[in-house]
Amino acid sequence: MPAPVVYYIRHGETAWNAIGRLQGTQDIALNELGHRQAIHAGDVLAGLLTRDGRDRHLLPFVASPLGRARATMELVRGALDLPPQDYAIDDRLREIAYGAWEGSTLAEAQARDPELYGRRLVDKWNVAAPGGESYAAVQARVSDWYRGLAGDTVAVAHGGTARALMVSLGFETPQSAADLFIEQGAVYVFNDGGQTKHV
Template structure:
């Protein structure tokens, strides 16, 4: 039997609200993001009878750690009862981090066109592609020994959906990955709650 992953994307940051490419920049949650984290915790309580008994694996970036802490707080669990794993960090947008998509397009029109043509395989300057990201995260997810809570990023969710659920590479980068909800990932299937 394969593990079920209860995936929580970090709550909103100001850069999310502004449409900026965050990548691995360490941007904090805003007030709305804190509320989304608490909401995700309450949803998880309805899905899992004892979420405190599951391992919690979290990207080490501030926005994911604080999301885990607020979600766990909403569950009345020790806010720091999780482990971090660097493999869960967001996809690197390299030189584009901090830019909006229109700014990246204006700065590097040929690179931006190449990304639009192949979002999965494209690697931004000094960044990584979704192929690179799958290679990084796959050992983490393949090593899960049972049901787990994972708190990470939108790019990581898209990569794991391709890796675990067979979402086509041309479709995965276009999936909406919601904040304030829980993505339940099984073997070859997923659903949003």
């Protein structure tokens, strides 16, 4: 039986994304660009589903519980002419928690805790921010989510969970994924053949 295909969308831009603040578990709303990116991702997804012969009405849709992911999902579904609120929420898709660093820029985090920041630079996958979680922990919960999929799925979540999923599926290593840029407004397709990005 083939592995489920995941159509994965990172939430649109927020004001904190725009200025480089770590959001983590904070609920920061989409900005104007983020709204446009979400609608664009919905249009891209519509084309991919047509290409792949998938019925958008039958596919499960699931989002992170954080507001920026939910708002993106609702705009994506609107672009697909689907009822905006008709999707599932899964806490395992929430963004990596940055603990005490949430709301800070990386430069501010480095100034506040240079020793830990340095250790995290060397081993970003396993070293967590103070009171936060490691990418290894995110990988464990995202892997658990993926193993439970019954079939092809549309997911809207975060950059951190995308990196963790890429490692879980064997498409990236912790080293290659740690600083990988996950584009907003794009659709990433994960399947048996690997991963592709569509913009």
